[in-house]
Amino acid sequence: xxxxxxxxxxxxxxxxxxxxxxxxxxxxxxxxxxxxxxxxxxxxxxxxxxxxxxxxxxxxxxxxxxxxxxxxxxxxxxxxxxxxxxxxxxxxxxxxxxxxxxxxxxxxxxxxxxxxxxxxxxxxxxxxxxxxxxxxxxxxxxxxxxxxxxxxxxxxxxxxxxxxxxxxxxxxxxxxxxxxxxxxxxxxxxxxxxxxxxxxxxxxxxxxxxxxxxxxxxxxxxxxxxxxxxxxxxxxxxxxxxxxxxxxxxxxxxxxxxxxxxxxxxxxxxxxxxxxxx
Amino acid sequence: xxxxxxxxxxxxxxxxxxxxxxxxxxxxxxxxxxxxxxxxxxxxxxxxxxxxxxxxxxxxxxxxxxxxxxxxxxxxxxxxxxxxxxxxxxxxxxxxxxxxxxxxxxxxxxxxxxxxxxxxxxxxxxxxxxxxxxxxxxxxxxxxxxxxxxxxxxxxxxxxxxxxxxxxxxxxxxxxxxxxxxxxxxxxxxxxxxxxxxxxxxxxxxxxxxxxxxxxxxxxxxxxxxxxxxxxxxxxxxxxxxxxxxxxxxxxxxxxxxxxxxxxxxx
Numbered sequence: 103x104x105x106x107x108x109x110x111x112x113x114x115x116x117x118x119x120x121x122x123x124x125x126x127x128x129x130x131x132x133x134x135x136x137x138x139x140x141x142x143x144x145x146x147x148x149x150x151x152x153x154x155x156x157x158x159x160x161x162x163x164x165x166x167x168x169x170x171x172x173x174x175x176x177x178x179x180x181x182x183x184x185x186x187x188x189x190x191x192x193x194x195x196x197x198x199x200x201x202x203x204x205x206x207x208x209x210x211x212x213x214x215x216x217x218x219x220x221x222x223x224x225x226x227x228x229x230x231x232x233x234x235x236x237x238x239x240x241x242x243x244x245x246x247x248x249x250x251x252x253x254x255x256x257x258x259x260x261x262x263x264x265x266x267x268x269x270x271x272x273x274x275x276x277x278x279x280x281x282x283x284x285x286x287x288x289x290x291x292x293x294x295x296x297x298x299x300x301x302x303x304x305x306x307x308x309x310x311x312x313x314x315x316x317x318x319x320x321x322x323x324x325x326x327x328x329x330x331x332x333x334x335x336x337x338x339x340x341x342x343x344x345x346x347x348x349x350x351x352x353x354x355x356x357x358x359x360x361x362x363x364x365x366x367x368x369x370x371x372x373x374x375x376x377x378x379x380x
Numbered sequence: 381x382x383x384x385x386x387x388x389x390x391x392x393x394x395x396x397x398x399x400x401x402x403x404x405x406x407x408x409x410x411x412x413x414x415x416x417x418x419x420x421x422x423x424x425x426x427x428x429x430x431x432x433x434x435x436x437x438x439x440x441x442x443x444x445x446x447x448x449x450x451x452x453x454x455x456x457x458x459x460x461x462x463x464x465x466x467x468x469x470x471x472x473x474x475x476x477x478x479x480x481x482x483x484x485x486x487x488x489x490x491x492x493x494x495x496x497x498x499x500x501x502x503x504x505x506x507x508x509x510x511x512x513x514x515x516x517x518x519x520x521x522x523x524x525x526x527x528x529x530x531x532x533x534x535x536x537x538x539x540x541x542x543x544x545x546x547x548x549x550x551x552x553x554x555x556x557x558x559x560x561x562x563x564x565x566x567x568x569x570x571x572x573x574x575x576x577x578x579x580x581x582x583x584x585x586x587x588x589x590x591x592x593x594x595x596x597x598x599x600x601x602x603x604x605x606x607x608x609x610x611x612x613x614x615x616x617x618x619x620x621x622x623x624x625x626x627x628x629x630x631x632x633x634x635x636x637x638x639x640x641x642x643x644x645x646x647x
Contacts (some may be wrong), residue, residue: 161603184607192605199595200602204514204546211617213606226616246549260606 107268107299108136108159108190112168115154128154130322131168136301138267141294141314143302143330151322152303156272159301160190164370173267188217191261195273197253198245208230213264225264231259235289251282257288262264268299268370275306280286287312306332307348311369318345331367351373391509397439398510401626402519408633409507415640416496424643425495431636432473441509449505450498457497464490517541522620535611543599551592555577559586 105275113132116125121296122219129151146152157163158170161177167263170177172186191213194200203209207228214224226272232238235255241358245253254274261269267276275283287309294300302313310316318326320343334340337355347355350371397405412428419425420585450457470485508516521538528534559569562583569580 113394123596157601160605162605184609187605187607192602194598194602194605196551196598199598202599202603208514208617212603212608214616215617216607216609218468218613218615221615221617224615228617244549245546246553259603262604 104140106135107136107138107173108301109174109222110158111171112128112132113158113165113170114167115158115163116153116166117150125166126199128216128322129158132319132322132324134317134324136256136268139294139297139299139311140315140316141291141300141302142315143304143310144308144317144319144347145305145310146319146325147305150319152319153272156192156270156301157305158194159270160187162192169184170207176297182304184217188264189267191264191266191269193254193257193261193269193271193274197250199256200257201245201253201260204244205241205244206237206243209256209370210241210259210263213260219371227257227263231263233258233317234262234286235259236293249282252279252284254278254282254286255289255352264291266298269293269299270301272303273305274302275304275309291374292359292365295296305345308370309348311348318343330369332368340348391441392415393510395438395439395440395510396625397435399625400510400629401620401622402511402515403522403620404622404629405507405511406447406516406519406523406628408629409504409634411637412503413500416500418637418644419593419640420644422492423647425499425638426635427493427497427639427643429495432499432506435506436502439506441506441511445509446502446505449509450501453497453501455527457494460491460497461494464493508584514542514546517545518616518620535614539611547595547599550595552587554591554595555584555588558584558591560643 111133113134114127115129117324118129119126128149130334132151132155137336143153153161158165158177160172161170161183164178172189175182175186175189177183177186181362201209202212210228211224219227228241229238231305234242235258237255237293239254239258241249245256248256258269258274269305274290275286278286283306290300290302291312300313302309304310311334313330316326316328316330317324318333318340325343326336326339334347337351339348346352348369348371350373351369354368354374357364364374365377368377410433416426416428419428436443465482465486466480468483468486468489470483471486472481473487474482476482511519517538520541521534524532524534524537559567563569567580567583569577571577572580
């Protein structure tokens with residue numbers, strides 16, 4: 103049996119353009135499978151179609167043509183759309199615009215409440231989710247009094263409380279300061295360790311380096327797909343489409359050019375430090 | 381600075397009044413206002429005043445907070461007092477210049493109306509002072525639910541109020557940002573007469589509306605991603621429960637209404 107949680111077949115998505123009548127193709131014939139429990143990073147420039155792809159995964163957008171299967175359910179099947187959205191949770195970029203309630207714990211409860219879960223069970227899930235993101239002591243606060251990183255953690259707790267099998271993060275750290283970014287990344291890694299499938303959309307290469315699979319998108323198509331080691335080995339190709347490579351890869355490249363033989367599999371700063379020290 | 385704004389005029393606390401079921405508080409407030417209009421003698425009014433002062437004392441909301449609520453309508457109270465004082469015909473008490481007279485009935489009505497207005501404001505502001513806006517919304521939703529049969533969108537109304545409350549600070553921040561951005565480019569919001577200043581606010585409104593629409597779209601998407609599909613089959617984490625205290629409060633209110641009605645029709 104094939105153990106992929108998401109299966110995308112020849113997905114094409116076009117945005118309607120009202121001004122000149124021609125549709126804009128954001129995702130162009132993408133096929134992709136995501137393995138259960140994996141950690142996939144999707145990187146690409148602005149307008150590369152990565153966010154559109156993400157919104158197609160849980161039926162927020164429906165394919166112009168092609169199919170998206172979540173646990174074998176077609177996202178176009180309206181009768182099972184809530185099942186799909188419960189299986190695939192989603193965290194967005196702007197922490198302000200995805201919180202609904204004026205109290206932190208009420209916001210985390212929003213998803214489970216929509217699913218019609220019993221109040222006692224919701225209470226358990228909310229407490230558990232808030233503890234998982236380290237925001238339990240802030241549960242009675244108003245979201246607008248929290249920092250961006252804290253708000254984003256609340257948004258993640260809101261997704262966790264729905265007990266999804268997979269969470270899609272759509273540039274969750276783009277609007278955060280470095281410490282907020284670090285907190286959110288650590289939570290994402292922990293969630294993956296606990297068995298949740300993670301799809302992380304980002305344009306920070308350092309974040310992509312911690313995934314176990316990296317997909318590069320450009321102009322609506324998949325340009326490269328592989329482990330971070332495989333992807334960052336071809337650092338020139340990445341620079342060609344105006345994306346950065348992780349600092350460590352950049353540094354290793356320069357060292358190599360100057361005759362120092364740095365192993366190819368070094369992609370993170372920690373690994374580089376370790377290699378230099380040994 | 382903008383982060384410190386309080387929503388509504390809620391006074392945080394944990395008194396018996398704070399802990400009452402919001403539905404009970406809404407109903408009793410309405411009952412209290414009705415009682416104020418039923419009462420037509422000073423005994424009734426004195427009872428009402430005594431009741432509201434006891435409730436205020438129990439709620440531990442400082443008197444200064446309650447007085448602040450009276451400030452905006454202070455002028456109206458004075459105005460009705462003066463009108464009543466001079467305009468009601470009857471037995472002359474004092475004759476002033478220009479044929480103005482204060483009658484016995486006039487004085488009585490003036491004092492009565494002023495006290496009634498003050499009690500009305502104190503009664504209704506106690507509701508908002510002791511209930512979180514979000515609990516008020518929940519209470520209203522629950523009370524309106526029976527009206528669903530005649531197609532009153534109770535859940536949708538409550539959801540709109542919740543979102544409005546949630547996004548007031550966000551939109552204030554947005555306004556602040558837009559104003560600063562325009563000031564940086566030389567916009568002037570402070571000088572000129574009132575019309576001039578009002579006119580200079582128009583360039584703020586346009587970008588503010590645009591960003592409000594953008595926020596709305598993002599929020600709608602986030603809500604859909606979290607399985608929001610209206611009020612059907614929706615549960616609540618903190619389901620409102622009537623406790624002993626709520627029933628006691630309800631009985632006390634009924635007793636109070638009883639006294640007011642007796643006072644009006646039998647004394």
